[in-house]
Every structure is written in C-alpha cells, then in structure tokens.
Amino acid sequence: MNDAPINTTAINATLDDTNSVNEAQAAETPEVISSIDANGLAEAIRAAGCAVTPIERDNQIQLHSAGHGVGFQVVWGNAVEAGVYADFTLSCALRVAGGEIPSAVFQGWHRSKRFARLAAHGELIVLEMDVTLFGGITRGHLESTLRLWVMMVGEFLLYLRSAAAEGEKAPGTAVAG
Structure with missing residues (x-):
C-alpha cells in the first residue's frame, strides 16, 4: 500500500479544466426547443425578417405576418x-376571382x-408549410425554416x-390577395 500523499492540487486543477471545457461546450451548444408559445414564435418570425401582429381571438393568440407583401398566419397544431x-402550420391564402384554378x-x-x-379551399388557393418541433430543434433551425417560408x-x-x-389558368380568372 502506498502511503504517499495524494496531490489534490493536481486533481483540482484537472477537475477545473474539465469543468471549464464542459462550460465552454455548454455555451457553444445551441438551445434545443421542442415546443413554442405565441411570444416565442413571434420573436422567431421577427428574427427571420418579418413584422408580426399577435391578435387574441377566443382566448388564443393568433399570429399574422406578411412576406413579399402578402399576409400569412400561423395555424397552431398539437398543444403540449x-x-x-x-x-404549427404557416398558411397563406389568396382568393380566386372569377373561378377555380x-x-x-x-x-x-x-x-x-x-x-x-x-x-384549394373553396374560392381560396392556400400555400401551407408544416413546422414541427417534435424531438427538438434549435432556434437557428426555426428561424431558417421561417426564412424558407418567406422565400x-x-x-x-x-x-x-x-x-x-x-x-394555365382558365380565361377570365384572376388571383386576388
């Protein structure tokens, strides 16, 4: 059995170095989100370069925004x-004037x-894109997805x-925003 004293200074220095590395890795690791509320999504829409207007309807916050001068809204999906x-689904609906597409x-x-x-929903032609946070995504991924939507x-x-x-459209039909 070795009765030599343990060098606690070296052990503490090693532990400090390990903790510093773990803290640095944690600082570099982006936050992963698996759900979002209206305020968080409104912030992400703004970060993607769009203005957003929250409107309360039936005790639920609805988000309305626009891309390229055309309005779109958020349709909420599965509540956690x-x-x-x-x-949620991003939805941009345009009314078809004069007939069907x-x-x-x-x-x-x-x-x-x-x-x-x-x-097609009646007289509306609707562009839709589903966005899922199941399993977790980063805020950067969410913002990139929102920029893709605007595109x-x-x-x-x-x-x-x-x-x-x-x-390709029937004569006399037009799309009205």
Missing part, C-alpha cells in the same frame, strides 16, 4: 399545454417545388404570375 405547441396549376407546383404545398411565399406569387402568363 395551454398556449404551448409542438407544431385548374388542377394543372397544383400539379405543376407540386412537381417543381418542395417544402410547401398548395391546396416560398415569394416563389408562390411568381409561380401564380407565371401560370397566368402561360395560360
């Missing part, structure tokens, strides 16, 4: 607790675009203009 959600417009979008889908809204407008110019 009151006012906190694990997913032919299915070729929807098919063309779905063939050529990713990330967001088109749907998709711009692509949506260009696509509709192009479709109208190419005659």
Whole structure:
C-alpha cells in the first residue's frame, strides 16, 4: 500500500479544466426547443425578417405576418399545454376571382417545388408549410425554416404570375390577395 500523499492540487486543477471545457461546450451548444408559445414564435418570425401582429381571438393568440407583401398566419397544431405547441402550420391564402384554378396549376407546383404545398379551399388557393418541433430543434433551425417560408411565399406569387402568363389558368380568372 502506498502511503504517499495524494496531490489534490493536481486533481483540482484537472477537475477545473474539465469543468471549464464542459462550460465552454455548454455555451457553444445551441438551445434545443421542442415546443413554442405565441411570444416565442413571434420573436422567431421577427428574427427571420418579418413584422408580426399577435391578435387574441377566443382566448388564443393568433399570429399574422406578411412576406413579399402578402399576409400569412400561423395555424397552431398539437398543444403540449395551454398556449404551448409542438407544431404549427404557416398558411397563406389568396382568393380566386372569377373561378377555380385548374388542377394543372397544383400539379405543376407540386412537381417543381418542395417544402410547401398548395391546396384549394373553396374560392381560396392556400400555400401551407408544416413546422414541427417534435424531438427538438434549435432556434437557428426555426428561424431558417421561417426564412424558407418567406422565400416560398415569394416563389408562390411568381409561380401564380407565371401560370397566368402561360395560360394555365382558365380565361377570365384572376388571383386576388
């Protein structure tokens, strides 16, 4: 058995170095979120470069914003607790003036675009993109997803203009924002 004294100074220095490394790694590791409330999402929308207006309706906060001059809203998904959600849908609806949009417009979008889908709801053509926080994502990922959404809204407008110019729409129909 060795009766030599233990060098506690060296052990403490090693522990201090380990703690410093762990603290530095923690500072570099981005926060992971698996749910969000209206205030947190409004902050992320602003960080993505859009203004946002919270409106309380039926004791629930609705978020309205715009990209490329066209309004969109947040449709809340699965609640993990009151006012906190694990997913949501970004939705941009435009009214079709003078008729329905032919299915070729929807098919063309779905063939050529990713990330967001088109749907028809009566006289509305709706661009939608689901955002899920299940399993956890970083705020940076959320902000990037919101910037992608704004880009998709711009692509949506260009696509509709192009479709109208190419005659894919029935004569006499127009899309009104």
